[in-house]
Amino acid sequence: MKKRTLISILVIMVMTTFIGCSNNKVVKTSNDSGKVKVVTSFYGMKSLVDEIGKDKVEIYNVVPEGAEPHDFEPKAKDMVNIEQGDIFVINGAGMESWSDKVLKSIKNSNLQLVDASKGVELLKAEEHGEEKEEGNDEEHGEYDPHTWLGIESSKIQGKNIMEALVKVDPDNKSYYEENYKAFEASMNDILNTYKQKFEKLSNKSFVTGHATFGYLCKDLGLEQNSIEDVFAEGEPSPKKLEELVSYVKKNNVKVIFTETLVSPEISETLAREVKGKTEKIYTLHSNEESKTFVEAMKYNVETIYNSLK
Ligand SMILES: [Zn+2]
Known part of the structure; x- marks a missing residue:
């Protein structure tokens, strides 16, 4: 009997190992x-x-x-x-x-x-960036x-x-x-703190390098305008620049945000035009000062808020 018990235990052990293996295909x-x-x-x-x-x-x-x-x-x-x-x-x-x-x-x-x-x-x-130019790019969705x-x-x-x-x-x-x-x-925490703060502001519009903050705008009831479109393409035409200047003036925008991968020249021109200033914002398209995700999000929301108040 003793021997049989031992064999049973061995059989169970072997079976368990097999079951373990078949369950662990993605381990x-x-x-x-x-x-x-x-x-x-x-x-x-x-x-x-x-x-x-x-x-x-x-x-x-x-x-x-x-x-x-x-x-x-x-x-x-x-x-x-x-x-x-x-x-x-x-x-x-x-x-x-x-x-x-x-x-x-x-x-x-x-x-x-x-x-x-x-x-x-x-x-x-199209809803959240500038209008896409005709036939601009087939590869983007x-x-x-x-x-x-x-x-x-x-x-x-x-x-x-x-x-x-x-x-x-x-x-x-x-x-x-x-x-x-x-x-x-x-x-x-960020959402609960800032949603209320933004609600109390009359300025809701900000301008950035390319149209990256559509989802954040939806979360916080804000509106973005941008120098480049949602796919970071398209140097703005003189007409688009003119529109941006009047947008910035009309919406009392004082800060133009700049991104690591978008040339700051146009942002600087725009800021000078309205006697405002430029400030960096993190889009995490690339490593930006090794900020963690949470740090970058916190900075962005706080910085946008400070530019609007
Ligand atoms: Zn982008």
């Missing part, structure tokens, strides 16, 4: 650091993954520092890195026109693709891709990222969930 691949290998499309996604994954993830960011993500083409080394990843995080909503081609050509059946903006109610591109710069929308994105991390690394489920909760609380 993280081993790498030197023991961390989950996350590939992010551009800095906005990297900064979001940092908030949720913190020191349990190792991130490879595809679009290099200082490069414009709106018209990016991946290199061979990017393909290799994506192929070796456990998770590939894209913003989606038309931000990464290059990602479909990459995904078709790589061979890694365990790679978890996270379309981070999945579940976000997308805004039409019809929606405003800047979902990560909104408060409500970035919460959805953080949650999508959290769920993917839990799926790939279930041992650290509570770690990712806690980090997400803290992130969500920070976003709610």
